[in-house]
Amino acid sequence: MSTTYDVRIHQIGVYKGKRTTTYNVRWTVAQKRLREGFRVKALADSFRAELVTAARRGEAFDVDSGLPVSMRREQRVMSWYEFACAFVDMKWPRAAATTRRTNAEALTAASAALFTTDRGKPDDKLIRAALCRWGFNTNRRNDPNQPPEIAATLRWIERHTQPISALAKPEVLRPVLDGLTVRLDGQPYAPSVVNRRRKILSTAMEYAVERKLLPKNPVPALKWTAPKSVHAVDRRSVANPVQARTLLAAVGTQQRSGPRLVAFFGCLYFAAMRPEEAVALAKHNLSLPAEGWGELTIDTAEPHAGKEWTDSGANRDRRQLKQRARGETRTVPCPPELTALLHSHIRQFGTAADGRLFTGERNGQELPKLTIVRAWQRARAEVFTPEVAATPLAGTPYDLRHAAVSTWLNGGVPAVTVAEWAGHSVEVLLKIYAKCLDGEAVTVRQRVEAALGHRQG
Template identity: 50%
Template sequence: MMDISYDARIWTTRVYTGTTTTTYFVRWKVADSPFQEGFKTKALAESFRSQLVTAARQGEAFALADGLPVSLRRTENTASWFDFACSYADMKWPDSAGKSRMGVAETLATVTPALLKSTAGQPDQDKIRKALYGWVFNTRARESGPPPADLARTVQWLESNTLPVGALNEPDVLRAAMAAIGRKLDGKPAAASTTQRKRAVFYNALEYAVERRLLPRNPLAVVKVKNRKTADEVDRRVVVNIEQARRLLDAVARQGRSGPRLVAFFGLMYYAALRPGEAAHLSTSALHLPADQWGELFLPGSAPATGAAWSDNGKRRDERGLKHRAREAVRVVPCPPPLADLLRSHLAEFGTTRDGRLFGAMRDREGDLSDSVYGRVWASARTAALTLEEAASPLARRPYDLRHAAVSTWLNAGVPPTQVAEWAGHSVAVLLRVYAKCISGQEDAARHRVSLALGLP
């Protein structure tokens, strides 16, 4: 039974003025326990305070757990987590990229099994996972009709067996959800970056619950959960030098029927620091390749692989604007002569798709390039090109590591960070944080300057 008290005192609103924002704190006391809630505007704060004052004047009971009037808590508890999570996924869907939609669904599918009010008749975990990720939190799938026959019972059970949203006010319930975020499906700890990404989505979902007045405050702002540190910096061991890069590209050209068609694709990552989605989206209209000199690439967007279920166009790749830029933005990247030669050779031998793209599906030229296809080619080329010691190391383990090599090469060549950031599509702050350890020669120069300062020979 909930612990309550009729002894409630509501104090005046306290205003805190920070360097960038002003926060309005509503303060009150229930029995001997003080509470406060911060709001971004005075109007929101006064609205909330008036609810507390009205409840106190009417002699309403207040909960000792969170200081809220019982009537307000009852309103919060009317919405189930299942219904709310579906509404959150639907709210995010229209303006999100395919990868973001997948991230929302992944997080909600991770949290929901930790927010069940009963295990009676519970389907097995594989079916719950399949139902949540593949149908419940995929807005397009859910709006297109009833769930697949093999998932219908699981969906029906989930609809009836999730806790109310208001239960997340209880620390034990919230901690159970956070524990699920921190684990993989096999129960082992998830990577710190994965946990951080899912926590951000979950936090945003709870902010939406506050916006809809299903929660009085975001409980994640109150319950302290230890954050694991993430390694933002690029591991310098993955970065290839020019000799290793040439070996790898030569080996790609020898990988069966697919390899020769992908040499220029990997070359774009190494010589121009393109992301895989940017290279897959590249068309002839983006190329300026004068003979025997530097050219330019005019990147209008990207097409990251998301799968047809999550993209706007129903295709494997979701065409989007450039990362962290306006939809109409174009990024200009220099094209050195070796890359220009690769691109001209590719066009001469393989041509383009009907819509002008340089890289299409291996079998159906008009389809989208598959991540699994170029991933297999890269793995085979890496084994063929590298020594046993190099192959056993992290060196160029992923095609994306070619982009890291390109950015590192530019920085080590002395190109100003502002220019490198522009070419790579980064902010300067992110560039220096991520690639700081890949800039060679800095440590020796720093030691020399310290020696001079100390008067050492």
């Protein structure tokens, strides 16, 4: 640790933004200008007073952090790997299984730029597998049945990662953020993935501040531009009613699982259900007449995460609805076509012991994600020409939900009602589906022509 007595502490600077005021404590250590921002003036005064007191009693300041040695000692020296494991363990009990997996993937990508040496370094693929599936998994990290190569890789990582304090340096943090953007083969991740990982890293840095391992979160201060995310649905992926019905019919011809998935995909298209909601649909959720309009009460979601991430050991994690509190439900109208599909499904395949409608072929077991994906891909290949199949049109089962919501909006259903049925806020709904609204351009042009005095003929 390099120290100096060349310290000057300046007056607090005040920055008044549009929404908040920031009080900046400014000081110089060995000609290096430093600044710490606070939202509350009292906190800024307190921090500055600590610096002044340390300087007056002749205490040395650490050149790297800019802090007095006494304050620097309060920050534990912890390696990145040790810290990342602690962060995972802190989040684990309250996190959904899919969130656990996403956290592990983000921390694994960040770790690639934080090794202290290449000497004896295992293969990059082995490192990622060891970190993502074992090191950053609370339940599996200390599993005595770890494969020998995984255990050896984790031991190497534990000995050769930089301290968490190194992330306070821009020259260390920048490569970490850059590493979040690319795959092992050098291909870029989708902007949404990059931004999600950056948020996870920033949350981890906040935890480091809480643990007094860092003086402040270094991520927001770094001038690093994240790729822009596209939130709106690509209208090219949205199937029209004829295309959707043709695809559903094609699913029914895919052996062996196709026939038992027609109603499942029908729930996505006719009721705009998310796949994890349709998987959890049970007989008690149905309020159906013999024919005609009915209602579906959705109360549970079972997203696929992988059995190593769930508490139950099942591949799917049983959760509350997305963006809803535990116990909340939402009711969706069931059109006559979907009513008929559901009745037909129950007559042909029955239900599981717990009442679930959609199961795998093996004695009522959970519906595998791979079965869903394969049936959809085969149906799509059967219906579409190679040229159409190469486009995003109905590229994934989730696109059926997009088609449902787009159809409702274009059919004149009020946005408030559509948002309620789909489980969105109105703001998010219009943001996501803005490009899928048909007819608006024609209406707007007609209004402009009328304003200009053109006769409507």
